[in-house]
Amino acid sequence: MGWKTLDDMDLGGKRVLTRVDINVPMEDGQVTDATRIERIVPTVTDIRAKGGSPVLLAHFGRPKGQFVPEMSLRPLVPALEAAFGCPVTFVERPSREWIDAQASDAVILVENTRFTSMEEANDPQMAGFLATLGDVFCNDAFSAAHRAHASTTGVAHLLPACAGRLMAAELQALEAALSNPKRPVGAVVGGAKVSTKLDLLQNLVKKIDVLVIGGGMANTFLAAQGAQMGASLQEADLHDTARAIMDAASDAGCTVILPTDGRVAREFKAGAAHEVIALNGDTVLESDQMVLDAGDASATAIADAFANLKTLIWNGPLGAFEIAPFDTATVATAKAAAALTASGELITVAGGGDTVAALNQAGVADDFTYISTAGGAFLEWMEGKELPGVAALMS
Template sequence: MTTQFKTLDDADVTGKRVLLRVDLNVPMQDGKVTDTTRIERVLPTIREIAEKGGRVILLAHFGRPKGKPVKEMSLEPIAPVLSEMLGQPVGFSDDCIGPVAAGIVAALKDGNVVLLENTRFHAGEEANDEDFVTRLASLGDLYVNDAFSAAHRAHASTEGLARHLPSYAGRTMQAELEALEKGLGDPQRPVVAIVGGAKVSSKIDLLQNLVTKVDALVIGGGMANTFLAAQGIDVGKSLCEHDLADTARKIAAAAKDAGCEIVLPVDAVVARDFKAGAPSETVPVDKVPQDAMILDAGPETVAAVNAWLDKAKTLVWNGPLGAFEIKPFDAATMAAAAHAAELTKAGKLVSVAGGGDTVAALNQAGAASDFTYVSTAGGAFLEWMEGKALPGVEVLKA
């Protein structure tokens, strides 16, 4: 897969205007950036193009302004943060097309960096409108996409531009695609997938795709309750989608046909109240009290998950094993994450994880830095795990 598209190794950027699509959709509060992870991810690509004498023109979206300028969704406050982290001035244009943008781009010298205003301030961005794409393309000589997290959208700045200009994957996009290839494209077996989270309904496509690709599928979180209930187990007052029992049984049958083992909790941590420090107890899953809810997997379940990790060569992880935001219901997720991190560090496991909750849980466990790759892409990561083609990636293929 990684040979199918061009990277910065194939691009001659010196003296060229490089339209670089990045993800700057960062958390903000009172006009200040509160988490710079996504900015950190794109710095290597910006630096490399600038150091090679390219003129860097950054394209990004922020929030959902629905095709009109919205002051609160301006990228302007991000320019100084970017400048500080990059260690060089970053200019700003208050429009991404038109005479202002054209004038600013024309004044750039080799190695300069400018950030253009939110592409979604124009309806043509999300519509992938040909006229808008042409106007954007007129500002550049080359196009580099470094925003895997927006690659599941066929927008002007993620898909349209690649049809107008010579196109390349940036370093973050390249790293992401290489990691994903190791995770599910051409993985070393056995492959274990851990899928958690609240609802089966949001991950049906994901589960159906994974059972045909992995050797073991660990199901955790509220989703596991739906699978347990589908087997006739009483889960008390636990979060459970009883109307999806048939779907759960079909997924289990498909797994059996494909030779994939489904790993469900055998014991659970239950409580009467969902709040920090609520009195809790560990019980076998078929002994959940009627007035209690399952909030985490128990130690025997963790031991079973870790035993699979010991056998595995590859792990793909999306979603926590319990209600990890509240102690003590983070124990199973923390223990499995620590074990996966240890195996990865020892060179025994390739571990790829992604999705908002997953990233938060791995950070909480102090395990993220030891994983092979942690994707911050959310929706795009999920669609890739579901086996769907991503427009922003497809269009980069040679």
């Protein structure tokens, strides 16, 4: 662990510039899912307990460097106060003089950092200004760590810097899953397209023992082996790439598990008439048939593979989990992984928006060892890329 945490910092009487992710869904001015707010409570609470005053920096939406009233952070104040159990003071244009005039344990929320183009440009002038607002920098926004912005990276080089509780938990979970995992280690990589996860697949096959490929991605791999996939979602221009990934996995000693059967329908809708068909390189589907989920035999084989692992990373569903019955394989395998986790036999780390939604649907999100709410940053970490926001904490 090359970064400092709140435990390494003297926060007494300090203003602690704290980068958080409170980019929460809202409807009619009300927060509809406060998960991201709830996850920063330990950091805010601990800063105050150590005698510090959190000055919260955050973005909201994509205002593209302009002031957009609908993307102001002001409406989040009631939800933040409810979560923290204390008043939150909102400020549009802060100054150090104004901040120092507030109570020594005040929680201060600064307006959307992306209301100026200097944020995403990591402009030194903005980073320098932000640094004047605090004595210590605490980054608790792993989900924004893959962006080299003024509030995530620039300011970290100008103040004593540390990771917040959520950031530290994310980094520890991911290091345990991929950097120094208990072996054998496996991964589930699903979703619609291979093209969005090429770097991930190419990195994983060199580091793990078992790779489960599901969702529309699996169709591309099956087609690359000669299957005629009918109307199934697949990327014909990536067949060579799929074969290269399979070869790389073989060279690295990584076992790749593809579906051996699938739920096939002629309509993409809930409750659509379907049948379970064997899948392999010789499969020939009719022109209007599409694979929308892995079959029961595949789900059983995947669950059996989980039983031989010590660590499992999960990113992406095994089918069109949003519509029944094409969530069957995802739910069944997620429950199998959760049961192994509960018995202490498996460490499970999952991340990505669709992944979290699928695990929630299966009712097992709370049973996994760790669930990351960081979409892009989670993926880039798994791809083996350096995250600027993390690297800045180690300088």
